[in-house]
Amino acid sequence: MSAVVAYGLAGAGLVAVGLYALVVHEHLLRKILAINVVGNGVFLVIVAAAQRGPGVPDPVPHAMVLTGIVVAVSATALALALAVRVRDATGQPRLAVPADGTAEPSAGRPDGAAR
Amino acid sequence: MSGLADLVVLPWVVAVPLAGAVLAFVLRRHASTVGQAVALASAVTGLALAFQVATAGAQRHAVGGWGAPLGIDLYADGLSALMVAMTSIVGLGVSVYGASYFVGTQGAAEHQRAYFWPLWLLLWTALNALFVTADVFNAYVTLELLGLSAVALVALAATPAALTGAMRYLLVGLLGSLLYLLGVGLLYAAAATLDVQQLAAAPLPAGAGAVAIGVITAGLVLKTALFPFHFWLPPAHASAPAPVSAVLSALVVKASFYLLMRFWFYVAPELALAAISQLLGLLGAVAVVWGGLRALTAERLKLVVAYSTVAQIGYLFLVFPLALGQADGFTGWGGAVLLVLAHATAKAAMFLSVGAILKAAAHDGVSGIDGTAQALPVTLFAFALAGVSLIGLPPTGGFVAKWLLLNAALATGQWWWALVLIAGSLLAAAYTFRVLAHAFTRLPGDPPPCRCARGLEWSALSLAVAALVLGFVASEVLELLRVGAPVTGPVLLERVR
Numbered sequence A: 001m002s003a004v005v006a007y008g009l010a011g012a013g014l015v016a017v018g019l020y021a022l023v024v025h026e027h028l029l030r031k032i033l034a035i036n037v038v039g040n041g042v043f044l045v046i047v048a049a050a051q052r053g054p055g056v057p058d059p060v061p062h063a064m065v066l067t068g069i070v071v072a073v074s075a076t077a078l079a080l081a082l083a084v085r086v087r088d089a090t091g092q093p094r095l096a097v098p099a100d101g102t103a104e105p106s107a108g109r110p111d112g113a114a115r
Numbered sequence B: 001m002s003g004l005a006d007l008v009v010l011p012w013v014v015a016v017p018l019a020g021a022v023l024a025f026v027l028r029r030h031a032s033t034v035g036q037a038v039a040l041a042s043a044v045t046g047l048a049l050a051f052q053v054a055t056a057g058a059q060r061h062a063v064g065g066w067g068a069p070l071g072i073d074l075y076a077d078g079l080s081a082l083m084v085a086m087t088s089i090v091g092l093g094v095s096v097y098g099a100s101y102f103v104g105t106q107g108a109a110e111h112q113r114a115y116f117w118p119l120w121l122l123l124w125t126a127l128n129a130l131f132v133t134a135d136v137f138n139a140y141v142t143l144e145l146l147g148l149s150a151v152a153l154v155a156l157a158a159t160p161a162a163l164t165g166a167m168r169y170l171l172v173g174l175l176g177s178l179l180y181l182l183g184v185g186l187l188y189a190a191a192a193t194l195d196v197q198q199l200a201a202a203p204l205p206a207g208a209g210a211v212a213i214g215v216i217t218a219g220l221v222l223k224t225a226l227f228p229f230h231f232w233l234p235p236a237h238a239s240a241p242a243p244v245s246a247v248l249s250a251l252v253v254k255a256s257f258y259l260l261m262r263f264w265f266y267v268a269p270e271l272a273l274a275a276i277s278q279l280l281g282l283l284g285a286v287a288v289v290w291g292g293l294r295a296l297t298a299e300r301l302k303l304v305v306a307y308s309t310v311a312q313i314g315y316l317f318l319v320f321p322l323a324l325g326q327a328d329g330f331t332g333w334g335g336a337v338l339l340v341l342a343h344a345t346a347k348a349a350m351f352l353s354v355g356a357i358l359k360a361a362a363h364d365g366v367s368g369i370d371g372t373a374q375a376l377p378v379t380l381f382a383f384a385l386a387g388v389s390l391i392g393l394p395p396t397g398g399f400v401a402k403w404l405l406l407n408a409a410l411a412t413g414q415w416w417w418a419l420v421l422i423a424g425s426l427l428a429a430a431y432t433f434r435v436l437a438h439a440f441t442r443l444p445g446d447p448p449p450c451r452c453a454r455g456l457e458w459s460a461l462s463l464a465v466a467a468l469v470l471g472f473v474a475s476e477v478l479e480l481l482r483v484g485a486p487v488t489g490p491v492l493l494e495r496v497r
Helices: A005-023 A028-049 A059-090 B012-026 B028-056 B078-101 B107-132 B136-155 B160-193 B196-201 B206-223 B231-237 B242-267 B274-297 B300-317 B319-323 B329-362 B377-391 B398-412 B416-441 B454-470 B474-481
Strands: B060-061 B073-077
Touching: A005 A028, A005 B160, A028 A059, A028 B160, A059 B060, A059 B136, B012 B028, B012 B107, B028 B060, B028 B078, B028 B107, B073 B078, B073 B107, B078 B107, B078 B206, B078 B242, B078 B329, B078 B454, B078 B474, B107 B136, B107 B242, B136 B160, B136 B242, B160 B206, B160 B231, B160 B300, B196 B242, B206 B242, B206 B319, B231 B242, B231 B300, B242 B300, B242 B319, B242 B329, B274 B300, B274 B319, B274 B416, B274 B454, B300 B329, B300 B416, B319 B329, B319 B398, B319 B454, B329 B377, B329 B454, B329 B474, B377 B416, B377 B454, B398 B416, B398 B454, B454 B474
Parallel strands: none
Antiparallel strands: B060 B073
16 A cells, blocks of 8 residues: 555545544533544545655645635634634533523523633 | 726736725724725625626636646636625625614723724625635635634624524534545545646546545535534524624625535536435425425514525525536526525525614514514515525525526426425414515504614615515526536526427
């Protein structure tokens, strides 16, 4: 198995792991981490695909991944800020909201997260 | 003829709102004034582009003079021009409304007003950039810009429901964009170009191309909220401030749908199997019925309108079975694009009038608006007019759009889609009249005085009238759509054969 194929498969594996974690974990921090794992998997696949045949790799996918990393950093910053606001407003760092859409801030913090 | 045909309008549809967003952020105290002025300028620029494409044909502009494949080109054909024009008209209405909606000088109101304008103009920038970009990777950047500014706008409401809705919206949006990026990476590996026209010129390799387009479709379907991926849309759209809800439902979901049309009709029509078209159409049909039923049973007024969006998005996906790979597909193509425009104006009008109603209503339940027709006659007229277009009654834009889709279904021998169209119209009528029945319930005593700003009432009515006018200018719109259209054929106004 060539290195390129190994990188590509590893990237696909990261995407799968990240997707799984995004679905099964409730805690927002874990969901944000899962999205970042998916992102890194995508970047790995794209970089691996840049090496076409022997010689110098194609620079365009590298530029794409650099842009993607910048986007991922800013998106993660927004997601973290929003997660803090969700926890402050609802008392819990999860997405669960009562069906009528009026979440009451609960006194206890079941996850034990400190402010 | 010199004049407009020689002017370079294309880059300005992106540059004007972007400069305005920066200016509104820096001049925070005057954000509302700056925002309204820039909104007017952006709308004029966008409509000028549509006029230029209609008179002088498709426009292409190499940013910085580099040119594809090295540089990132801007390109506007009839479809792009119509999308930019739609953004201009809805954006102008929402901006007038926003100026009257975010009032107050202290605390949360001041905060909302200061941040609404830069974020909304940034969202406008992202929409225009997405509609005119000729580069599929640049489309990823604009998708992310669109998603991040939309999430921040939802979170402006700062209620627990809005923050949770925004968080879910962000996670789904990021996943959708990452899948799109993965697809673009695979597409580049297969075709060695990112330019839409270069991609369209050569057929994609069957295996690698199919995987790339499949991943792109998955990401975009998630972002367009096609059933069963609609779960994130109602909480986000129903909990945002009213002008934001209007923009999200009218424009933002159309952006990812626009990209789906670009990929399936321009880049890879040769990959379209009948099974894929029928599957996308089937999911759309389920969305029409499911969204309609949920809108009919929803307790809160804004959820009724949000589920109506789920249903209307379903209609749009009928473009795949009705136009993709069909000879004379232009009837279905034109019907779907007209429906995008009709839904944008009507749904924006509906969310704006609901926002005005809720400012006067007892509570946000559907039964809480009893008697509001006495207090807010103009707003209720706007709501009803928008509802008429959503149902698809003549002579509105919604009627012409559904009529074309109906004819396309019969002309291509796919009668089952005609049943979906009729069922969806009945459901739309039911949920619209359910709201109107409550609004026109007379309360005892004198009607309460109108407590609503004129800007709120008349901007909503203007957009509802725009949905109506669309029905009268449909032939001009379809003529513009022919510029660079991927399908040909006559517009079938009645069933042939």
